Amino acid sequence: MSAIFKLTYGLFVLTARDGNKDNGCVVNTALQVTANPPQVSVCVNKANYTHDMIMKSGEFNVSILSQEAPFSVFQRFGMQCGRDVDKFDGFDEMERSANGLYYLTRSANAMLSIKVNKTVDVGTHTMFIGEVADEKELSDVPSVSYQYYFDHIKPKPETKKKGFVCKICGYVYEGDELPPDFICPICKHGVEAFEPIK
Helix, strand or coil: CHHHHHHHCCCEEEEEEECCEEEEEEECCCEEEEECCEEEEEEEECCCHHHHHHHHHCEEEEEEEECCCCHHHHHHHHCCCCCCCCCCCCCCCEEECCCCCEEECCCEEEEEEEEEEEEEEECCEEEEEEEEEEEEECCCCCECCHHHHHHHHCCCCCCCCCEEEECCCCCEEECCCCCCCCCCCCCCCCHHHEEECC
16 A cells, blocks of 8 residues: 555644535644554544544545645644634545545645544544555655645744834834944934834
8 A cells, every 4th residue: 555655754634524514634643553454543632623523423534745735735724623614615626535535635645544443532632543445645745744844835934124214214224233323325314213123
C-alpha cells in the first residue's frame, strides 16, 4: 500500500460524516500501527466536532497534505469550527472515497479510508485505531512537515518598521535613532517634528 508510506510525518486533514453533514479538521497524529492488516491510528481532541462524527459513524478519511497545500486549506480545516460553518461549501478540491467520505485531492499526496475497530480514551483526546479500507496515492509531492509549514506556507507576521515619522508631513525615517541634526527632506522641519513609530 504505497499511500500508507506517506504517513511518516506531516499534517493531515481528517474528514468524517454524520448523516448529511460532512466535516474536517487538521491533525498531526496519523500513524501506521500494524502492517498486516494495515491499521492506522489518529488522535483527536474530544472538543472537536469531527471527533463526535467519528464516534457516531466509526469511519474517517485521512488526506495527507503535500507541500503544495496553500494556507487557505489550513485556514479552512484548522482555524474554524464545522459546527458553525460548512467547510466544504464552495471548496472544489475534494472527492468522495468508496466509503462516501470526502478527501482532498490537489492539496494532498495520498488518501486513506479507515474503518474504526478500536477507541482508546487518552484524557482530552480519543485515539481511533482502524483498518485501512481504501487508499490512493495522489501525487509524488513530498508531505508537508511542521517545519515546511512554518517556513513556506504560513504567512510571516508583519514586522513593524523601526523609525520615526514626521508629525507635519508624514515622512518616515527608518532606523533605530534619529540623528539630532536631521532635517525632514519634505517639509524641512527638524527632529522636534518627529515621533517614534508605534
